[in-house]
Amino acid sequence: MSRPLAEFVDMLRHADVPVSIGEAIDAARTIELLGYEDRSLLKGALSQVMAKTEDEMASFDQCFDDFFKIETNLDLGGNLQEQLGDEGSDNGDGPEGSAPQDALDDLQNDMGPQNGEGGGSGGGSGQCEDQPSAEGQGTPSLIDMLESGDRTALTMAMNEAADEVGLGNIVLSTQRGLFTRRIMEAMGLNDVTQEVRDRRNQGEDESADELDRRLNILFEATRDMVDRQLALTAEGKSLEFRQDVLKKVRLSNIETRDFKIMRDLVRKMAKRLTDMNSRVKKVKNRGHLDIRKTMRRNVAYDGILFETHWKQKEKDRPKVMAVCDVSGSVASVARFLLLFLYSMNEVLPNVRSFAFSGDLGEITDLLKDNGPEEAVPAAIDKYGGRSTDYGRAMQDFKDLVFDEIDNRTTVIILGDGRSNGSDPGTDILKDIKKRAKRVIWLNPERKSLWGSGDSEMDRIAPYCTVADTCNSLNKLELVIRDLLKSN
Amino acid sequence: MSIVDKDPAQAINEIQQRFEKAGYICDRHIATSIYLSQKLDKPILVEGPPGVGKTELAKATAELMDADLVRLQCYEGLDESKALYEWKYGKQLLYTQILKEKLGDLLEDAQGIDASMEKLHGFSDQFFSHDFLEARPLLQALTAENQTVLLIDEIDKSDHEFEAYLLEILSDYQITVPEIGTIKAKHKPVVFLTSNNSREMGDALKRRCLHLYIPFPDADREREIIKARVPEIDEKLRNQLVSFVQQLRTQDLKKLPAVSETIDWARTLMLLHADNLDTEMVRNTLNMLLKFEDDIDNMDSEVPKMVTAALKDARR
Numbered sequence: 001m002s003r004p005l006a007e008f009v010d011m012l013r014h015a016d017v018p019v020s021i022g023e024a025i026d027a028a029r030t031i032e033l034l035g036y037e038d039r040s041l042l043k044g045a046l047s048q049v050m051a052k053t054e055d056e057m058a059s060f061d062q063c064f065d066d067f068f069k070i071e072t073n074l075d076l077g078g079n080l081q082e083q084l085g086d087e088g089s090d091n092g093d094g095p096e097g098s099a100p101q102d103a104l105d106d107l108q109n110d111m112g113p114q115n116g117e118g119g120g121s122g123g124g125s126g127q128c129e130d131q132p133s134a135e136g137q138g139t140p141s142l143i144d145m146l147e148s149g150d151r152t153a154l155t156m157a158m159n160e161a162a163d164e165v166g167l168g169n170i171v172l173s174t175q176r177g178l179f180t181r182r183i184m185e186a187m188g189l190n191d192v193t194q195e196v197r198d199r200r201n202q203g204e205d206e207s208a209d210e211l212d213r214r215l216n217i218l219f220e221a222t223r224d225m226v227d228r229q230l231a232l233t234a235e236g237k238s239l240e241f242r243q244d245v246l247k248k249v250r251l252s253n254i255e256t257r258d259f260k261i262m263r264d265l266v267r268k269m270a271k272r273l274t275d276m277n278s279r280v281k282k283v284k285n286r287g288h289l290d291i292r293k294t295m296r297r298n299v300a301y302d303g304i305l306f307e308t309h310w311k312q313k314e315k316d317r318p319k320v321m322a323v324c325d326v327s328g329s330v331a332s333v334a335r336f337l338l339l340f341l342y343s344m345n346e347v348l349p350n351v352r353s354f355a356f357s358g359d360l361g362e363i364t365d366l367l368k369d370n371g372p373e374e375a376v377p378a379a380i381d382k383y384g385g386r387s388t389d390y391g392r393a394m395q396d397f398k399d400l401v402f403d404e405i406d407n408r409t410t411v412i413i414l415g416d417g418r419s420n421g422s423d424p425g426t427d428i429l430k431d432i433k434k435r436a437k438r439v440i441w442l443n444p445e446r447k448s449l450w451g452s453g454d455s456e457m458d459r460i461a462p463y464c465t466v467a468d469t470c471n472s473l474n475k476l477e478l479v480i481r482d483l484l485k486s487n
Numbered sequence: 488m489s490i491v492d493k494d495p496a497q498a499i500n501e502i503q504q505r506f507e508k509a510g511y512i513c514d515r516h517i518a519t520s521i522y523l524s525q526k527l528d529k530p531i532l533v534e535g536p537p538g539v540g541k542t543e544l545a546k547a548t549a550e551l552m553d554a555d556l557v558r559l560q561c562y563e564g565l566d567e568s569k570a571l572y573e574w575k576y577g578k579q580l581l582y583t584q585i586l587k588e589k590l591g592d593l594l595e596d597a598q599g600i601d602a603s604m605e606k607l608h609g610f611s612d613q614f615f616s617h618d619f620l621e622a623r624p625l626l627q628a629l630t631a632e633n634q635t636v637l638l639i640d641e642i643d644k645s646d647h648e649f650e651a652y653l654l655e656i657l658s659d660y661q662i663t664v665p666e667i668g669t670i671k672a673k674h675k676p677v678v679f680l681t682s683n684n685s686r687e688m689g690d691a692l693k694r695r696c697l698h699l700y701i702p703f704p705d706a707d708r709e710r711e712i713i714k715a716r717v718p719e720i721d722e723k724l725r726n727q728l729v730s731f732v733q734q735l736r737t738q739d740l741k742k743l744p745a746v747s748e749t750i751d752w753a754r755t756l757m758l759l760h761a762d763n764l765d766t767e768m769v770r771n772t773l774n775m776l777l778k779f780e781d782d783i784d785n786m787d788s789e790v791p792k793m794v795t796a797a798l799k800d801a802r803r
Contacts, residue, residue: 020694026527033526034495041496044516045523052532052693057700271687304583306576369741 005031008067010168012050015059019050026050039068055264066228142188143195146214158222161186167229176230180223189215262473263339263372269477270343319408320344320351323397325415326384327357333444333471334384337414338376340476342367352401355379358386360396387420390456394425398432405435412440414470417450417457424456429463438465442479445469491525498522502551511540511547512704512712520699521548530657530678532642532693535701537683538745542640544701545679549636552677557631558638559624561645567652572664573621579614615666625656629672636677642692643682650689657695704746706733712746717753726801727764728753734793735776738786744776751775764798766791 009024019027026049034042043064051060145153165182181189192215199208293309322341326334341353345367352364363379370378405411411432417424433439441464443450443457450457461467470476491498503518524531533541549556559570586593597603622630628637642650655662660672680696682688704712709729713720732749744752752775761768769790777783 018690022694026529029527030523033523038496041499041515041519045519048516048520048523048531048697048699049527052690052696052698053687054534054700057698301580302584304580306580 002028002031008063009050011063011067012060015063017051017056017059017063023050142192143211146192146211146218149214154218154221157187158183158218158225162225162229167226170226170230176223176226179226179229180219183222183226184219187218262336263343265473266336266340266343269473270340319406320410320412321354321401321405322351322412322414323354323356323360323393324379325357325388325393325413326355326380327386327388328384329388329418330416330444334380335376336473337442337444338367338379339372341414342372342375354397354400355383356393356396357384358389358392359383360393360400362400388415388418389422390415390417390419390460391423391425391428394428394432398428402432402435405432407435407437409436410438410440411436412442413464414442414444416443416445416455417441417460418454419456421454424460426456426459426463429460433463433465439463440465440479441467442470442476443467444471446471491522495522505551506547507715509547509550510715511543512708512715513544514704514708517544517699517701520697524677524697527697528660528675530680530696531699532680532682532688532696533699533701534682534684536703536743536745538747539701539703540746541679541681541701542638545636545638545640545681548677548679552634552636554634554636554677555631556636556638557624557628557676558640560640561642561649563644563646565645565649567649568623570623570625570649571652571662572623572626574615575619575621579619582613582619617667620664620667625653626662626670628676628678629656629660629662629670631676632673634674634676636679639678639680641683642680643685643688647689650692654691654695657692703736703743706730709733709746709749713749713753716750717757720753720757721762723801724756724761724763725753727797728756730797730800731764731769731793732776734796735786738789740777740782740785741779742777742782748776764794766794769794 005024005028009019009027012019027046030045030049031042034045036042043061046064047057047060051057140150140153142157144150145157161183164186165179167179167183170176170179192211196208196212196215199205199211288311290309290311294305294307295303297307297309298305322344324334324337324341326338330337338355341351341363344351345353345364352362353367354360355363361383363375363383366379366382367375369375429439441457441460445455445457447469449455450461457467466479468475468479470479491502493501499515499518499522502521503513503515506513506518520531523529533544535541545558546556548554594603594606597606620626625637628635639653642653657678660675661669663669680692703709706729709732710725713725713729717725729749732744732752736743752772755772755775756768759768759772770787773783773786773790777786
């Protein structure tokens with residue numbers, strides 16, 4: 001696999017497009033087939049090979065545009081470069097638009113007539129054949145390269161130096177200066193500055209100034225390259241980083257801007273959980289041989305046992321009814337609890353969801369018909385904002401669905417159990433618990449706060465199969481996993 | 488298909504043109520997908536909203552390649568006995584009865600139980616052989632003598648287990664029947680999987696496929712499609728109705744009208760001998776485009792505005 005492709009794959013992986021090795025190989029074959037000439041064709045083809053969901057497709061498009069804007073100097077073949085060169089000048093301002101070459105081009109143009117044949121090979125057609133030969137000659141010193149304005153050699157040296165210092169590891173914008181300096185040093189900055197000083201000492205001010213000027217151009221090109229690399233990797237890495245943090249942080253502290261990342265996390269989690277659940281179900285399904293039924297079925301075949309019949313357990317489809325408190329006291333958490341409900345809806349077939357602060361209402365359809373970005377605020381809007389009344393909510397819940405609760409139903413209640421002094425409706429909860437398979441109460445508050453003030457958790461807890469604190473995603477996952485395991 | 492041996496860009500253009508001739512208007516992206524699937528030997532997972540022509544694509548490909556279309560409609564509870572293979576129990580039964588009758592003749596020269604058993608073993612393997620294997624769509628596609636297009640429709644409706652069954656076919660074009668062994672495809676079928684994304688497909692499946700997303704077509708493409716599918720319609724009316732449908736897709740609806748519905752609507756308007764869109768007629772035929780009572784009610788007040796816009800749009 002060629003180096004640019006490897007880098008592109010790496011970039012995609014950072015940007016949350018999990019390209020497998022097989023897909024990378026397919027991508028290599030695709031490139032082999034189509035070449036780099038027709039970029040929109042290549043983009044379309046590669047997107048089909050490498051991106052497998054709509055979200056990934058969006059990331060892919062972004063990455064492709066970024067990548068092929070930047071990696072102009074790599075051995076991608078001549079035509080592409082010209083094309084990219086054109087495009088670069090079309091929209092070419094700002095750090096994104098202009099490639100390092102633009103700065104280096106300046107250098108080259110400045111050389112005017114004196115750049116001679118060096119300019120010829122560098123003039124936009126830096127083909128892959130050039131590279132090995134250049135390496136073969138042994139690397140010329142930075143001073144020589146600057147003197148001759150050899151663009152190809154300079155960009156190559158820049159890339160090598162970038163590899164050497166591990167530019168791919170750049171994550172934070174504060175590292176920019178450091179990396180720029182390191183790359184320059186790896187290319188031989190010290191020699192050049194020494195040379196400039198020497199010339200000044202010897203009174204050759206003019207040539208010293210010229211060299212210094214060219215060095216500055218190179219410096220800017222390097223900084224551009226570092227900036228771009230930062231734009232490439234930092235975004236992806238910080239996403240991973242943020243995800244990690246988000247899993248552990250208290251739900252109430254999560255900001256709105258992380259909502260989307262959170263949604264993905266929750267969805268992955270819910271999927272993992274249900275996958276696990278379906279495996280358990282499968283094992284249970286096997287059952288053992290039902291001799292009587294088998295015999296009866298095979299009477300027609302002279303008692304030869306053709307069709308066996310197995311005693312099977314009914315396919316156990318867990319029915320889940322989830323009730324979510326969306327009142328002011330849990331407002332900061334409610335969004336994520338609802339988000340979780342939403343994701344459960346996506347992966348489990350039989351989830352019915354309810355929301356309340358005062359009155360309680362069903363939001364199953366609301367979650368089903370809308371994306372989470374609309375559904376969650378809509379649910380809060382519709383049922384939130386009133387003072388919490390658990391007793392009333394319980395009564396409503398009972399009126400709505402009590403008949404449908406049976407011994408396969410799991411009732412999950414997400415709430416802090418603070419009922420503003422009114423009766424929390426424990427007798428109804430007791431009835432529900434009797435009928436349901438289990439009742440799980442998840443409370444975003446710490447246990448030490450339970451029972452303090454208007455918290456009714458001490459009265460509620462005895463009527464729940466499980467009552468636990470649940471204030472981070474990790475915790476939520478643990479609770480639900482236990483729930484599915486004991487299924 | 489020999490087209491794909493040509494220069495890529497040319498081959499893709501040619502595929503596109505051939506589709507057009509077959510009445511399936513597709514963009515370059517779709518043609519690229521067909522080309523790649525041939526070159527990389529990969530199935531195509533086609534996703535997109537309902538009614539954008541995912542199934543049609545498979546049908547058109549079959550027509551274009553002059554191949555048989557084997558279609559497997561997925562549903563919840565679909566298992567390997569309905570999709571892959573089943574044993575012909577009746578025939579097996581008949582076989583044992585024949586065996587029973589002939590048993591005396593067969594064992595005539597065998598001395599003692601051991602020798603008889605030995606002899607019987609020779610026949611028992613016959614039970615699970617190709618002769619008793621009932622091929623279901625997937626196996627049919629693999630064992631077909633001619634090139635086939637295998638369409639696994641609405642894969643998202645099937646269970647996780649079934650998805651796993653498919654993996655062997657999708658990656659190696661073969662299936663393993665435990666009693667017989669591995670059956671390899673004589674001609675690698677062109678495989679399409681379609682999904683409306685009612686559930687997320689597994690990573691293993693996605694990895695084995697090219698991923699093609701077909702969105703709703705833009706106005707130009709949709710006009711072309713209508714032109715190809717309802718050729719008798721007047722150009723002016725065609726432009727008006729496409730413009731109307733395009734506007735409708737920007738509205739907040741439970742179910743957006745799909746291409747197939749646009750086609751139905753175009754045909755309906757032809758039946759009504761319409762020359763121009765007018766508000767009353769649109770209202771009366773709105774149920775061709777919208778499938779929910781709520782949607783129809785909500786759009787009722789918007790219709791005049793949208794019709795005016797469509798008329799204006801078509802004049803340009």
